[in-house]
Amino acid sequence: MSGKTTGTVAGEQRASLRRRPFFWIIAAVIAAFALAPAIGNNVELRESLLLATVYITLASNLNIMLGYAGYINFGSIVFFGLGGYTCVYLISAHGWPLAAAELAAGVAVSFLALVFGLGILRLRGAFFALATIGINEAVQAFVSNFEPWGGAAGLYLPTTIFKPLGGPMRALWVVYFLLVAVMGASLYLSYAVKSSKFGLGLIAIGQNEDAAVVLGVPAPLYKALAYSLSAFLPALAGGLYFFKSAFIQPSDAFDLNLSTEAMVIVMLGGRSTVTGAAIGAYLYEELRGYLLTSQTFSSFQLVISGALLLLIVLFVPGGLMGWIYGRWPRGKEVLE
Amino acid sequence: MLGIIAAIIDGVLIGSVYGLAALGLTLIWGVMEVINLTHGAAIVAGMFGLYLLANAVHIPPYATLPLILIGGFLVGIVLYWISVHRLMGRPPLMILLSTFAVNLVVIGLGTAAWGTDLFNVPVSLPSVTWGRYTFSGTHILAAALTTAIAGALYLFLYHTKLGKAVRAVANNREAAELAGIPTTRVLSLSFGLGVALAGAAGMLIATMFPFTVLSGDAYQLKSFVVTALGGLGNPAGALVGGIALGLIEGFAGQFMPVSWTLVIEFVLFVAVLIIFPRGIFAFRRA
Numbered sequence: 001m002s003g004k005t006t007g008t009v010a011g012e013q014r015a016s017l018r019r020r021p022f023f024w025i026i027a028a029v030i031a032a033f034a035l036a037p038a039i040g041n042n043v044e045l046r047e048s049l050l051l052a053t054v055y056i057t058l059a060s061n062l063n064i065m066l067g068y069a070g071y072i073n074f075g076s077i078v079f080f081g082l083g084g085y086t087c088v089y090l091i092s093a094h095g096w097p098l099a100a101a102e103l104a105a106g107v108a109v110s111f112l113a114l115v116f117g118l119g120i121l122r123l124r125g126a127f128f129a130l131a132t133i134g135i136n137e138a139v140q141a142f143v144s145n146f147e148p149w150g151g152a153a154g155l156y157l158p159t160t161i162f163k164p165l166g167g168p169m170r171a172l173w174v175v176y177f178l179l180v181a182v183m184g185a186s187l188y189l190s191y192a193v194k195s196s197k198f199g200l201g202l203i204a205i206g207q208n209e210d211a212a213v214v215l216g217v218p219a220p221l222y223k224a225l226a227y228s229l230s231a232f233l234p235a236l237a238g239g240l241y242f243f244k245s246a247f248i249q250p251s252d253a254f255d256l257n258l259s260t261e262a263m264v265i266v267m268l269g270g271r272s273t274v275t276g277a278a279i280g281a282y283l284y285e286e287l288r289g290y291l292l293t294s295q296t297f298s299s300f301q302l303v304i305s306g307a308l309l310l311l312i313v314l315f316v317p318g319g320l321m322g323w324i325y326g327r328w329p330r331g332k333e334v335l336e
Numbered sequence: 337m338l339g340i341i342a343a344i345i346d347g348v349l350i351g352s353v354y355g356l357a358a359l360g361l362t363l364i365w366g367v368m369e370v371i372n373l374t375h376g377a378a379i380v381a382g383m384f385g386l387y388l389l390a391n392a393v394h395i396p397p398y399a400t401l402p403l404i405l406i407g408g409f410l411v412g413i414v415l416y417w418i419s420v421h422r423l424m425g426r427p428p429l430m431i432l433l434s435t436f437a438v439n440l441v442v443i444g445l446g447t448a449a450w451g452t453d454l455f456n457v458p459v460s461l462p463s464v465t466w467g468r469y470t471f472s473g474t475h476i477l478a479a480a481l482t483t484a485i486a487g488a489l490y491l492f493l494y495h496t497k498l499g500k501a502v503r504a505v506a507n508n509r510e511a512a513e514l515a516g517i518p519t520t521r522v523l524s525l526s527f528g529l530g531v532a533l534a535g536a537a538g539m540l541i542a543t544m545f546p547f548t549v550l551s552g553d554a555y556q557l558k559s560f561v562v563t564a565l566g567g568l569g570n571p572a573g574a575l576v577g578g579i580a581l582g583l584i585e586g587f588a589g590q591f592m593p594v595s596w597t598l599v600i601e602f603v604l605f606v607a608v609l610i611i612f613p614r615g616i617f618a619f620r621r622a
Contacts, residue, residue, distance in 0.1 A: 072432050119610050126371045127568075127613075129432050130560045131606055133373075137557050138602030145595050256553075260440060267433065299448045306440030313434045314422055 022191065022274070022336050029278065030184040034177060046176055048289065050244075053176075053183040054080075055281035057237040058258065059265040060186040060274070061230040064193055066263065067272030069226050070206030071121075075132040076234065076262055078139050081253030082109050083235025084242035085143065088155050091243070093148070097164065102239045109235035110228045117224035140254040154249025161246065175244045179237060186233045190274045191336055193229070202226055203272065257302065261288075264305045267312045270321025275335040279320060342469045343586040349471070349479040351582015353540045355575040356482045357555060358562035359489070360533030366569035367506040367526040369428070373435040374415060375559060376552030377442035378408060378531045382538025383547045384446065387457050397459045397543055401481065404539045405532045412531025416524040424523075439552075446549035456546040478540040485536060486575055489529075493571075502526055506569075534559075554598060561605040565616050577616075 033053065037046035058076060065073045086105035090096040096104070120131040144152045165171035193199040201222050204212035213219050242248040261284065269280025291297040291304060312319060324331050357379055364372045372378075382404050389400040419434040461473030493499040504512040505522045513519045541547070541555065562581050566573025581601070588600055608616065 066429075070427065070429055072429055074436070120606060123609055123613070126365075126369075126428055126432065127609055130371065130564075131609065133553075134557050134560060134602045134605055137553055138599050141595065141598035141602075145593070145599070263433070263436075300444060302444030302447065303441050304444075306437045306444055309440070310419065310434055310437035313430055313437065314419075317426075317430065 021334055025335070026184065026187045026191065026274075029187070030180060033180045033183065037176070038173075043172075046173075048285070050176055050179060052281060052285045053179040054237055054241060055261065055265060055285055056183045056278050057179075057186045058234055058262040059269070059277040059281050060183075060190045061234050062262045063190060063266050063272065063274075063277045064202070064226050064230040066266050067277075068194065068199055068202040068206055069223055071223065072129045072263075073132045073227070073230070074129060074263075075134075075136040075139075075259065076230070077254055077256070077259035078136055079109050079113065079231040079234040080238035080241075080258065081143075081250075081255075082112070082139065083238030084248050084253050085149055085155070085238075086235070087239030088157060088242050088248045089149055091161060092155055092157050098161075098243060101243075102236055105239045106232045106235045110232045113231035114224055114228035117227035118220070121223040121227060122220050136254055136256065136259065140250050143253070144250045150249075152250060154247060154252075157243070157246035159246065161243075172244065175240050179240050182233055182236050182240065187274060187278060189229070189233065190277065193226075194272075194274060194336055198222065198225070206272070257305075260302070260305055260309075264309045264312075267309060267317075267319055270319030270323075271317075273319075273321040273336060276319055276321040283320075340587070340590055342471075343590055344583055345469070345586075346471060346475060347582040347584070347586020347589075348579050349475040349582070350544065351579040351585070352479045352482045352575065353537055353544075353578070354555075354558050354562055354581050355578020356485060356540070357534055357537035358559040358566070358574040358578055359486065359571055360530040360537065361559045362563050362566070362569055362571060362574045363489075363533065364527055364530035365563070366571070367502060368420075368424070368509075368523050369569075370420060370431050370527075371428075371435070372527070372530060373432060373556075374419070374439045374442065374531070375534050376556030377439045377446075378412075378534035378552075379538035379541070379555045379559075380446060380547070380549060380552035381411070381442065382408065382535035382540075383455075383542035383551065384450070384549075385535065386539045386542045387455055390457055397457060398477070398481075401536060401539060404535045405485075408532035408535030409528040411535075412528035413524045415531060416527035420527060421520070421524070443549060443552065450549055452548050452550055454546045454548055455542075457542050459543045472544070474543045478544060481540060482537075485533070486571075489533075489571070498522075498525075557598065557601060557605070561601050561608075564605050564608045567614050567616075580616075 033049055037043070037049055058080060061079075062073060062076045065071050065076075083105045086108050087101045090101040090104055091098065116135075120128055123131060143149055149155060159168065162168045162171035165174045193202070201212065201217040204215065204217050205219050205222060209219055238253070242253065265280040265284050266277055267280075268284060269276025269278070288301070291301060297304065316323060318326070321335070324335075357375075360378070361372060361375050364370055385404045385407065386397060386400050389395045389403060390397045395403070415438060419438045420431055423430045423434055459474050461477060463473050464471045464476055493503060501512070501517045501522050502525070504515065504517055505519050505526075509519055512522075538555070558581060562574055562577040564577075565580050566575070566577030584604070585597060588597070
């Protein structure tokens with residue numbers, strides 16, 4: 001991953017993303033996700049792919065911070081959980097339609113992330129990581145005590161909320177297609193950021209923040225924007241996910257497992273690559289499916305994702321895409 | 337008024353133990369600029385060390401302290417070689433991820449073995465009555481043992497040759513290497529010390545409060561707050577920061593439910609980091 005290549009790409013082809021093959025690869029992935037379960041009305045496949053869309057959304061957005069800017073965000077799940085809470089709350093307490101609640105959740109969470117980011121992102125590396133570890137604990141404690149959001153018991157949605165979407169059966173399909181759309185948007189966002197001047201600035205920060213600042217990258221602003229940008233789509237995904245289950249409680253919304261898994265996925269696929277986050281999510285989802293059905297492994301899920309993360313960091317820091325680029329250097333031109 | 341004074345004194349007793357835990361975190365940072373994210377796991381390991389040794393092997397609770405210190409030291413050295421050594425000199429992100437990964441493995445194993453139930457180690461010590469105030473014996477002994485351990489650490493760092501080597505490596509690793517100090521060995525030793533301190537703090541906390549496998553995260557956050565108050569990499573600051581945090585907790589506990597503690601601490605953490613990035617009680621490092 002060299003800054004120079006990205007620089008030329010950003011300079012010459014910023015306006016013509018659509019002419020590059022990668023744009024169409026993403027489109028094909030989205031189409032496959034949307035069509036595969038729809039053909040033959042395969043509900044089982046839909047449920048398994050639904051989880052994959054959530055993983056890909058979380059991982060792609062985490063990658064903007066972790067991959068491009070080189071800042072670990074241990075609390076990426078906070079966006080997902082807060083998005084879910086805002087959306088479920090607006091629907092249950094104020095009777096908002098799903099679309100409006102979703103939009104409000106995304107905007108509110110991004111705005112919060114921007115404000116918080118402007119504060120903590122002045123902190124360099126390690127301190128920022130400490131703050132993001134704390135935020136998950138703190139937000140979970142806050143929500144557990146926050147009465148309007150149901151405290152530790154959580155919030156329920158009545159089954160009647162599925163009526164406007166044509167009944168529960170159809171609503172599940174609608175939510176699935178919306179999640180696929182959010183996933184697609186995440187992939188395009190990752191790609192667009194990577195090919196932009198903004199992304200180039202982030203990657204420069206990731207490689208050497210002091211040098212980037214000297215060269216005129218407004219580092220604190222860029223970091224806060226990246227943090228805020230990476231909050232929007234996970235908040236939408238959280239809203240849809242908890243709308244579908246019609247129930248939200250603090251331990252599900254701020255599940256440490258999910259934020260850990262997003263990190264494992266980014267590292268497994270390869271940091272700061274768009275393809276890596278997607279392939280990593282798919283591989284991890286397969287692995288997880290296998291582990292959950294196996295009796296021995298299901299209680300060791302945390303151990304296995306931890307061990308996997310450690311092995312990747314120690315021995316394959318470039319992840320899968322790093323390995324592919326090493327074997328097939330021209331791959332960089334096709335797979336971002 | 338009576339209640340507040342008692343709560344504040346109790347807060348200081350408990351806070352000194354937070355300071356001991358933070359001492360482990362800050363020592364490792366001071367020597368090698370590594371944030372040890374296995375810190376929470378080390379605290380929990382100390383808690384369960386006490387539980388296992390006291391309940392299964394029937395060792396008197398306080399006699400487990402030296403065993404936990406030694407065990408923590410050895411485990412810490414192993415952890416250094418597994419998760420830190422190979423990554424020294426790479427971007428700091430990598431060590432954060434690797435220690436975080438080890439933390440997950442430990443917590444995962446703990447959850448598989450004990451679930452997330454609440455555990456309690458019954459320690460019977462007479463409480464101390466002073467005038468109209470009554471203080472729990474376990475809190476007083478915990479503070480006394482913390483003082484003893486911190487004193488021993490001071491003697492080690494400032495009055496032994498090895499301690500001097502640790503300070504030299506903290507000051508300038510290359511220069512220390514040139515002066516013939518085996519820096520890698522000093523680094524692994526410091527990591528061992530840091531983990532041992534966290535384990536000891538966990539053991540002392542477990543004599544005072546019930547705990548679960550997942551308690552580590554909350555106490556790790558407390559250590560972060562303490563290091564933010566005291567300045568990261570500053571041993572004396574960690575102790576003062578710990579006592580300050582205990583005071584704040586004791587005081588805040590009078591006015592709001594305990595379940596808000598984490599929220600307040602986190603807000604405090606971020607506010608202090610932003611306003612005083614070097615810590616409020618940041619004395620000059622020796």
